[in-house]
Amino acid sequence: MFEPVSVAREITGVGRNLLLCGDGAAPLCPQLQPYAAQAQCVYIDPPFMTGDSFTRRRRFGQSGWKTGRPSPEYPAYADRYGTREAYLAFLRGLIENAHRLLNRTGVLALHLDWHTSAYGRLICDEVFGEELFLNEIIWAYESGGRAKKYFSRKHDTILLYARTKDYRFDLRRVPLERTEHRKNHMRRSVDENGRAYSEIKTGGKVYRYYDDAPVYPGDVWTDISHLQQRDPERTGYATQKPQKLLDRILRPVVNNGDLVIDLCCGSGTALAAAQMLNCRFVGVDSSPEAILTTASRLDNADLTIDCPCTLDETRLEGMYTGPGGMLLLTGFDAAHPSFPRTEQAMDALESWSAGHITDSGFIVDQTFRRTTRQPELPLFCLLAEGRGKPGVSTVDAAGRRRVFKWVEE
Ligand SMILES: C[S@@+](CC[C@H](N)C(=O)[O-])C[C@H]1O[C@@H](n2cnc3c(N)ncnc32)[C@H](O)[C@@H]1O
Numbered sequence: 258m259f260e261p262v263s264v265a266r267e268i269t270g271v272g273r274n275l276l277l278c279g280d281g282a283a284p285l286c287p288q289l290q291p292y293a294a295q296a297q298c299v300y301i302d303p304p305f306m307t308g309d310s311f312t313r314r315r316r317f318g319q320s321g322w323k324t325g326r327p328s329p330e331y332p333a334y335a336d337r338y339g340t341r342e343a344y345l346a347f348l349r350g351l352i353e354n355a356h357r358l359l360n361r362t363g364v365l366a367l368h369l370d371w372h373t374s375a376y377g378r379l380i381c382d383e384v385f386g387e388e389l390f391l392n393e394i395i396w397a398y399e400s401g402g403r404a405k406k407y408f409s410r411k412h413d414t415i416l417l418y419a420r421t422k423d424y425r426f427d428l429r430r431v432p433l434e435r436t437e438h439r440k441n442h443m444r445r446s447v448d449e450n451g452r453a454y455s456e457i458k459t460g461g462k463v464y465r466y467y468d469d470a471p472v473y474p475g476d477v478w479t480d481i482s483h484l485q486q487r488d489p490e491r492t493g494y495a496t497q498k499p500q501k502l503l504d505r506i507l508r509p510v511v512n513n514g515d516l517v518i519d520l521c522c523g524s525g526t527a528l529a530a531a532q533m534l535n536c537r538f539v540g541v542d543s544s545p546e547a548i549l550t551t552a553s554r555l556d557n558a559d560l561t562i563d564c565p566c567t568l569d570e571t572r573l574e575g576m577y578t579g580p581g582g583m584l585l586l587t588g589f590d591a592a593h594p595s596f597p598r599t600e601q602a603m604d605a606l607e608s609w610s611a612g613h614i615t616d617s618g619f620i621v622d623q624t625f626r627r628t629t630r631q632p633e634l635p636l637f638c639l640l641a642e643g644r645g646k647p648g649v650s651t652v653d654a655a656g657r658r659r660v661f662k663w664v665e666e
Pocket residue numbers: 279280281282302303304333334494496497498499520521522523524525526527541542543544547
């Protein structure tokens with residue numbers, strides 16, 4: 258039979274990358290200390306002091322994943338700090354940690370909006386030094402409502418600070434896609450090598466722009482929109498940012514194998530971008546919902562997940578035929594007021610992993626998830642022999658993680 262146990266740490270592969278459920282603003286905890294002065298980029302997209310609460314939408318069971326039916330929302334995090342002072346202490350904690358974690362060529366990207374960007378700038382000037390300010394990037398978008406009593410607030414601010422004057426930044430890694438620029442007022446011509454250009458004379462100088470010369474972004478970005486409702490990239494996490502935005506932030510700063518740290522990782526956008534750029538990564542978030550969203554998004558990554566699990570009366574039923582044998586799940590009775598009545602016995606199960614419970618944590622052998630392409634969850638596997646006790650870790654449709662150990666009756 259399967260018996261519930263409490264195992265916080267889950268390891269896939271050799272566990273090279275870390276997802277930690279914890280406080281990114283507190284003095285570095287033992288799990289983060291080894292990363293001091295190691296990161297090439299630290300990205301922080303903290304709550305913006307809005308006073309709101311944010312959720313994650315989830316799908317329920319096979320039919321929910323098949324039809325994409327509107328899904329229940331579960332609390333992800335509250336952006337409430339009581340006082341401005343409390344918020345500023347939190348923001349300062351994050352910035353000071355970024356300063357500790359960056360290596361000498363590293364860069365901080367701090368993502369804020371009109372609520373707090375002025376404070377962020379002042380704290381960064383103090384912690385990093387004014388002379389290490391690189392950019393105030395304006396990320397402008399069109400989505401959301403329109404104001405009537407003032408101009409609509411349609412941009413976020415991303416502050417870039419270098420850790421030292423020896424920082425690394427290669428703008429050539431983010432050429433813009435070529436679009437037809439409006440150069441109607443310029444003279445069009447072709448040079449002796451057949452290259453087309455536009456030219457303008459102003460203030461006694463001649464400016465020539467070749468059509469085939471790369472164009473790089475300035476500090477106002479208008480070409481990246483917020484994710485649409487039906488964008489396949491969407492995880493259901495309320496404040497998810499587009500991966501294209503994070504790709505543009507990281508690309509000029511990191512190389513293959515560099516370490517990227519996100520101290521408020523949310524749905525894991527920066528980490529997904531880092532993974533695409535072949536970087537190692539560490540993600541921290543105080544919300545278990547964020548850590549589990551990120552973990553499911555970074556499928557196949559070499560991961561150590563450090564996140565508390567639920568220990569309750571929920572029963573997992575099934576059988577295991579012995580070392581190297583078959584592991585089969587037959588029942589899972591997790592309940593939640595949001596769960597609809599369902600005919601399907603295993604609908605409350607969103608994903609599960611088979612593996613072994615050891616002193617260092619739950620060592621994952623295989624993971625199964627519902628996806629839009631495959632809404633039906635496989636319920637058995639062959640579990641290779643391994644160190645420790647055979648076991649199963651589950652995530653239910655309300656985002657609660659549990660671990661069960663197999664014990665012979
Ligand atoms: C704006 S969201 C980040 C969104 C993320 N960039 C994404 O694309 O999904 C802010 C995150 O900060 C997290 N957070 C709040 N307080 C925190 C703390 N003390 N330490 C770490 N994370 C925290 C919240 O749980 C939330 O996930």
